[in-house]
Amino acid sequence: MKKSLLILLPAVASMLAAQVSFDRLLHTDAEPQNWLTYSGSLSGQRYSLLDKITPQNVKNLELKWVFQARSLEKFEATPLVVDGVMYLTEAPDHVFALDAKTGRIFWDYDYRPSKDARVCCGSVNRGLAILGDTLFLGTIDARLIAIDSKSGRPIWNIEVGDPKLGYSVTHAPLVVKDKVIVGVAGGEYGIRGFIAAYEARTGKEAWRFYTVAGPGDPGQKSWDKDSWEHGGAPAWLTGSYDPSLNLIYWGTGNPGPDWNGDDRSGDNLYSDSAVALDADTGKLKWYFQFTPHDEFDYDAVQIPVLVDADWNGSPRKLLMWANRNGFFYVLDRATGKFLAGSPYAKMNWATGLDEAGRPMRAPNMSPSPQGTLIYPNLFGATNWYSPSYSPRTKLFYIPSWQDSNMTMAKTNQQYVAGQRFTGGLPRAANAGRRGTRNTPVEDSSYGSVLAIDPKSGQKKWEFKMSDVTDSGVLTTASDLLFVGGREGYFYGLDARTGSELWRASLGGQMEAGPMTYSIDGKQYVAIAAGQSLFTFALRE
Amino acid sequence: MALLIFTIRLSAQNADTGQQLYRTHCFVCHGQEGESIPGVSFRSGQFRRASNDDELSRIVLNGIPGTGMPPTNLNAEERRSLVVYLRSMHDTAAGAKGVGDAGRGMAIFSGKGSCLNCHRTGSKGSRLGPDLSDIGSLRNAAYLEKSLVDPNDTIAPQNRFVHAVTKDGAVINGRRLNEDTHSIQLIDEKERLVSLNKADLREFTLVKTSPMPSYKDKLSSQEITDLVSYLLSLKGSQ
Numbered sequence: 214m215k216k217s218l219l220i221l222l223p224a225v226a227s228m229l230a231a232q233v234s235f236d237r238l239l240h241t242d243a244e245p246q247n248w249l250t251y252s253g254s255l256s257g258q259r260y261s262l263l264d265k266i267t268p269q270n271v272k273n274l275e276l277k278w279v280f281q282a283r284s285l286e287k288f289e290a291t292p293l294v295v296d297g298v299m300y301l302t303e304a305p306d307h308v309f310a311l312d313a314k315t316g317r318i319f320w321d322y323d324y325r326p327s328k329d330a331r332v333c334c335g336s337v338n339r340g341l342a343i344l345g346d347t348l349f350l351g352t353i354d355a356r357l358i359a360i361d362s363k364s365g366r367p368i369w370n371i372e373v374g375d376p377k378l379g380y381s382v383t384h385a386p387l388v389v390k391d392k393v394i395v396g397v398a399g400g401e402y403g404i405r406g407f408i409a410a411y412e413a414r415t416g417k418e419a420w421r422f423y424t425v426a427g428p429g430d431p432g433q434k435s436w437d438k439d440s441w442e443h444g445g446a447p448a449w450l451t452g453s454y455d456p457s458l459n460l461i462y463w464g465t466g467n468p469g470p471d472w473n474g475d476d477r478s479g480d481n482l483y484s485d486s487a488v489a490l491d492a493d494t495g496k497l498k499w500y501f502q503f504t505p506h507d508e509f510d511y512d513a514v515q516i517p518v519l520v521d522a523d524w525n526g527s528p529r530k531l532l533m534w535a536n537r538n539g540f541f542y543v544l545d546r547a548t549g550k551f552l553a554g555s556p557y558a559k560m561n562w563a564t565g566l567d568e569a570g571r572p573m574r575a576p577n578m579s580p581s582p583q584g585t586l587i588y589p590n591l592f593g594a595t596n597w598y599s600p601s602y603s604p605r606t607k608l609f610y611i612p613s614w615q616d617s618n619m620t621m622a623k624t625n626q627q628y629v630a631g632q633r634f635t636g637g638l639p640r641a642a643n644a645g646r647r648g649t650r651n652t653p654v655e656d657s658s659y660g661s662v663l664a665i666d667p668k669s670g671q672k673k674w675e676f677k678m679s680d681v682t683d684s685g686v687l688t689t690a691s692d693l694l695f696v697g698g699r700e701g702y703f704y705g706l707d708a709r710t711g712s713e714l715w716r717a718s719l720g721g722q723m724e725a726g727p728m729t730y731s732i733d734g735k736q737y738v739a740i741a742a743g744q745s746l747f748t749f750a751l752r753e
Numbered sequence: 754m755a756l757l758i759f760t761i762r763l764s765a766q767n768a769d770t771g772q773q774l775y776r777t778h779c780f781v782c783h784g785q786e787g788e789s790i791p792g793v794s795f796r797s798g799q800f801r802r803a804s805n806d807d808e809l810s811r812i813v814l815n816g817i818p819g820t821g822m823p824p825t826n827l828n829a830e831e832r833r834s835l836v837v838y839l840r841s842m843h844d845t846a847a848g849a850k851g852v853g854d855a856g857r858g859m860a861i862f863s864g865k866g867s868c869l870n871c872h873r874t875g876s877k878g879s880r881l882g883p884d885l886s887d888i889g890s891l892r893n894a895a896y897l898e899k900s901l902v903d904p905n906d907t908i909a910p911q912n913r914f915v916h917a918v919t920k921d922g923a924v925i926n927g928r929r930l931n932e933d934t935h936s937i938q939l940i941d942e943k944e945r946l947v948s949l950n951k952a953d954l955r956e957f958t959l960v961k962t963s964p965m966p967s968y969k970d971k972l973s974s975q976e977i978t979d980l981v982s983y984l985l986s987l988k989g990s991q
Contacts, residue, residue, distance in 0.1 A: 298946050312938060312948035319930050319938045319946045323792050325801055363880045363944055364873070 232345045233295055235390055239456055245690075246731040248294045250451075251340050251385035252599060253687075253728060256519040257453035257462075259601040261729045264691035265736040266751060271693060271705040271715045273752045277737065278316035280746040283307070287724050288741035289337045291385070291599075291685070293348075294730035299739075300343065300362065301746060305336040306352040308360060314732050316748065320365035326354035329376040331631065332383065333401040339451075339725075340385030342393060344413050349393045351382025357395055357411055371416040373397060377631050379404050384450045389461060389492045392419055396448025400466040400512065403443030403634035408452070408463050408488075410495060420495030424448055424465040424483050432482035440477035443628045445469030446484035450597050453517040455530065458547055460489045460498055462519065462532060466512035471591075472580040472637025473508070473623040480505035485513045487534060489549060499549030504538045504572060508579050509562060509621060510591040510639075511538040516599050519546060520667070522607070533667055535600050535611040537593030540566060543667050555670030557663055558594035559616050562587055580621035580637055590619030590642045590658070592681075599685030599726040601694070606708050608664045608673055610686045610694060617644040617658035617681070644681050651680050651700070662686060662696050664711060674711035676704070684740070685726025697723025697740055703747070719747055770831070771838025778825055778835070787842050788891075790821075796891045798843030809836045843890075853975075858983025861976055866968065874987055880944045881928060882965070883912050887989025897981045901972075904963035914964050915939055917949055918956035925949065929959070 231237075233249060241247070241254040245262035252259045266274065282288055286304030292311075293300040299313040305326055310319040330336070330353040342349040347368060348360040355374035358367055373395060374380025379402020387394045392410040400406065406424035411417065425444035426432030433441055445468050452463035465488060468474070468481035483497075485504040490497060504511045518533040524543075532546035539560040543553040551570030563572035579585060594613055601610045619642040626636045644658030653659065660682030664673040676696075684697035694708040699722040705715035721743015729738045739748040779787075787795025802817065803809040810832040816824035827835065862868045869878035872885045888897070900907045915937060917925045927941035937957070938948045951957060968977060 297948075310946060312936075312946075315936055315948060315950075317931060317933065317936050317938050317948055319940075319948075321791075361880070363940065363946060364884055366884055366886065368876060 231296070233343045235344060235388065238344070238388060247296065248292070248728045248730045249343065250293070250387070251291055251342070252451065252453070252516055252726075255387075255389075255454040255456070257451075257516040257599075258518055258520070258604075259516070259599045259686065259726060259728075260603050260688045260690075262690045263729050263731055263736045264689060265731065265734070266689065266693060266705075266729075266738065267691040268693060268707050268714055270751055274705065274715055274717070274738070274749045275752045276717070277748045277750045279748070280309070280311065280316050282744045282746075285744060287335045287337050288744055288746070289335075289725050290340045290741060291726045291728050292739065292746065293341055293343055294728075295343060295362070297732050298362075299730075300341050300348055302338040302340055302350065304338055305330075306338055306350060308341065308348065308350055308365065310362070310365060313730060313737070322360055322365040322367065324350065324352055324356075324358060324367075326352050326356075327376055330354035330381060331376065331379055331402065332381050332398065333633070337383050339383060342386040342388045344388045344391075344393070347413065349386040349388070349413070351384060351386055351395050353381045353383060355380040355382055355397060357382065357386065357393065357416065359393075359413070359416060369416040371411065371418075373409065374399070374404070378402065379631055382449075387452050387454065387461070388413065389454050392492070394452065394461060396424075396450075396452070396463060396465075398447045398449035400445040400447035400449075400469060401471065401633050401635050402631065403445065403469045403628045404447060405442060405444060406446035406448055406465060408448045408490065408495070422488070422490055422495040422497060424486075424488065425468075426482045435479040435482040437476060437478040443469055443634060444477065444481060444484065445471075446481075447512070448514070449512075450514045450516065453519050454492065455519055455546060458530070459492050460546070461492050462517035462546065463488050463490065464513040464515050464517060464534075466514045467507050467510045470626055470634050470636025471508075471510040472621050472635060472639065473626065474506055474579075475623075478506070481507070485511055485538075487513060487517060487532065487544065487549070489546065501542075501544055501549045501551065501570065503534070503536045503540070503542065508623070509538070509587055511536070511593060512596075513537065514597050515595065516597075518600060518602050518609070520602055520604075522667075524552065524668075531667070533602060533609050535595050535609065535613070535665075537589075537596055538563070538572070539589050539594040540572070541609070541611070541665055541667075541670055542570065544570075553667075553670060557611060557665060557670075557672070558613055559588045560594070580623040582623060584620040584622035584640065586618055587621050588616070588618045589614060590617040590644055591621070591639050592617065592642075592644065596683070598683055598724075601686040601688045603688040603692070603708055605690060605692060606664075606688070607667070608708070609667050610688060610708070611663040611665060612682050612684055612686050612696060613661050613663050614644055614681045615659050615661050615677075616656070617642065619643075653679055660698050662694070662706065662711070664708070676706055676711045676713070678702075682723075684723040687727040687729060687738070689729060695727040695729075695738055695740070697727070697742060699723070701742060703727075703740055703742065717747075717749070719743065719745075721745065767834040767837040768841045771834040771836070771841075774827065774831055774835045775838050778827070782821065787839070794891060795839050795842045798840070798890065806833075806836050806840075809839065853978035853980070853982030855979070855982040855986045857976075858979035858981070861972065861980050862983055865976075866972065866980060871965065880940060881942060883928075885984065885987055887987060889985040889987040890989060892984075894981050894985060897984050898977060900965075901968045901977055901980060903969070904965040904967060905961075908963040912963075914960040916956070916958045916960055917954050919949075919953055920955045922955075
C-alpha cells in the first residue's frame with residue numbers, strides 16, 4: 214500500500230497520540246487537558262487544573278453531546294480522555310472509544326461476561342486504566358482484559374478470580390509502573406478478598422496481597438477459628454499511589470458475613486481498612502482499620518485521597534479519608550499513624566474515636582435477631598462515590614448521606630460456595646426513593662455535599678439535596694465544584710461557599726463521578742446520568 | 754459409504770433449503786454474510802446464546818425477547834434446515850484450492866507479501882488495514898483467495914478507505930471506522946484515531962477500490978495457497 218504524505222492540521226495535530234507512558238500518569242498536572250486515570254491523577258483528588266469554566270461563566274454551560282448506553286444497568290463509569298479520544302465503559306463490560314469533542318464512536322469492544330458472574334449490587338463497571346497503547350478492563354466475571362486502544366481488540370484476557378465463588382471486578386484498574394493492579398468484589402459471597410498486580414505486557418500475576426489475613430500472617434489471630442476462609446474484605450474500588458514512598462493505598466470492604474459477627478470474633482483484619490502496599494512486591498507496609506469487627510457493612514471502599522500539606526506547622530504526607538462509617542480521618546500516609554478524625558454524619562454505633570483512631574463502640578448497638586436501629590445505614594454516610602480535595606481551597610468535599618438509618622437484624626447462616634453470605638436482614642431504611650417518585654418526610658435521610666476543613670474536621674459549608682446522592686465530586690482550579698444526585702440534577706457550585714451557580718436537569722440519577730477535559734482549549738465537563746453520559750461546555 | 758453419501762446429500766439439500774429460508778427470514782437484518790448485526794457473526798461459528806443446534810433452533814422459533822430478534826413460525830424441519838445453513842457459513846475450508854503450507858504462508862505474510870505493513874495479527878503489524886488476528890474464524894478459503902487476487906471485489910464496507918482534504922489543504926487518508934451525516938471517524942496512516950467534521954473538508958472521497966494490491970502476479974498460485982492456509986490458521990486468542 215502506498216502511503217501518501219500527511220500534512221498535519223492544528224485540529225488533527227491535537228489528536229497526535231503519544232503513548233501514555235507511566236511518566237505521563239505520574240505528571241497528570243502537566244496535561245490537564247487529559248483525564249488519564251479514574252480519579253484524574255494517582256493522588257485520588259479528582260481535582261483538575263482546568264479553569265476556563267469559572268464561577269462567573271458557568272451559567273453559560275450547555276449540552277454538547279450525549280452518549281446513550283445500550284445497557285439499562287447503572288452507569289457508574291468515569292471515562293478516560295487521552296489526546297481527544299474518550300475511553301468509556303458501559304455495563305456490564307462494554308468498552309467504547311469516542312471522539313471526545315462530538316461523542317461519535319471510533320470503535321467498541323463488547324466483552325460478554327460468563328453467565329457464572331454474580332454480583333451483589335449491579336452488573337456495573339466503573340472504568341478503565343491505560344498504559345502505552347493498552348487499556349485495561351476488569352470484568353464482572355473476574356477477568357482482567359488488555360485491549361488495544363487504537364483498535365479495540367483484546368490483547369490478553371486472564372482470570373483474576375472464580376466467578377462461581379462470587380469474585381468479580383467492577384472498578385477501574387490502577388496502573389503503577391509496568392503493572393496493572395486490581396482488587397476483587399464479592400464481600401457478600403464469602404470470598405477471601407485480595408488485591409493483585411499483573412504485568413501490563415503479559416497479564417502474568419506479579420504479586421497478590423490477601424486482604425483477609427491467612428496462615429502465617431499475624432493478623433490471622435483476629436479471626437475466630439477458620440472464619441478467615443470466607444472473610445470477605447473485598448477491594449472493589451481503585452486505589453491511589455505515592456511515587457515518593459512507592460506505596461499503593463487501597464480500601465478494603467466488610468468482613469463476611471456482613472451483619473453477623475458471632476462466628477468471626479476479633480478485629481477481622483484487614484477488613485474495613487486502608488492498606489499501604491509496596492508497589493513492587495505487594496508487601497504490607499502498614500494498615501489502619503477504620504471499623505474493627507464490623508457488623509454494619511461499613512466497607513472502607515473509598516478513594517484514598519493523598520494530600521501534601523502543612524500539619525501542625527510541618528509539611529506532611531497525608532491520607533484523607535471520608536469513611537462509610539461516618540468518620541472523616543486524616544492519617545500520616547508514610548506510617549499509617551492516626552492524626553485526626555471526627556464524625557461528619559449522625560451515628561449511634563460509636564461514641565467517638567480514641568487516641569489511636571479506633572472507634573469506641575456504643576453499648577448494645579449491634580445487629581440483633583429482632584433488629585437494631587443503626588445510624589448510618591448500611592449504605593453508609595458516604596460510599597464509593599469519589600470525594601474531592603482542592604489544593605486551592607484546602608477543603609475536602611464529601612458526597613454524603615445525612616441522618617440515614619436502618620434496622621439491622623442478624624441471622625445465622627452457613628457458608629455455601631457461590632451463595633450470598635450476609636448473615637442478616639437489613640430492613641426499614643429511611644433513605645432513598647421508592648420507584649419513580651420521592652416523598653421524603655421529616656426524618657428522612659438526605660444527601661449533601663460537605664466541605665470539610667481537614668485540620669479541624671469542621672464543616673465549612675453544606676449543600677443539601679432532598680434525596681440522597683450517589684454522585685462523585687469534581688473540583689477545578691477555578692474553584693468550581695461539580696456534583697450530581699439521585700434527583701437527576703447536575704450542579705456547578707462555588708467550591709468556597711457551596712452556593713449553587715448552575716444546574717441542569719438530566720432526567721436520570723447520577724451514580725458516577727464527574728470529570729473534565731479540554732480539546733483545542735475548550736473545556737468540557739462530563740458525567741453519567743441514568744443510562745447516558747452527558748457532556749457540557751460553554752456556549753460559543 | 755452409501756450412508757455417508759446420503760448424509761452429505763441430505764445436508765446439502767438442507768443447506769439449500771436453509772439458504773432460501775435465510776434469505777426470506779434473516780437476510781434483512783443479518784445480511785448476506787451474517788455479519789450485519791454488530792457483535793453477531795454467523796461466520797464465526799460461535800453463538801452467544803446457543804451452545805448447540807437445539808438451542809439455535811429454539812432462538813429461531815422464539816426470537817430473543819428484549820432485542821430486535823423476532824420469533825418465527827418456522828416448523829421443526831425448516832428450522833433444522835436453517836440451522837444447517839447457519840452452520841455452513843462457518844465452513845472456513847470451503848473453496849480451498851489445493852493444500853497449502855501455513856508455515857510457508859506465515860513467512861510470505863511477514864516477508865515477501867509485506868502484509869504487516871498494513872495488517873495486524875496479535876501485537877505485530879499496522880492497525881491501518883483490517884486486523885487479521887482471527888480472520889481464519891471469519892472467512893473461508895475461497896473468500897481469502899479472492900481477497901488476495903482481486904481485493905477490489907471483496908472489500909467490505911467497514912474496510913473502505915477515505916481520502917479527505919481540509920479547507921486548509923491538509924490531506925488525510927485512512928480507514929473509515931464510522932460515519933454520519935456531519936462527521937467521519939477514521940484511523941489514519943499514522944494509526945491515530947481521527948474525527949473530522951465534513952463541513953471542514955474541501956474534498957471527501959470514499960475510495961471504491963481497495964488500497965491493497967492484487968497478489969495475482971506477485972505471488973505464485975502455490976504461494977497464494979500457502980498464504981491462505983496461514984490466514985485460515987489465525988483464529989485469535991480470545
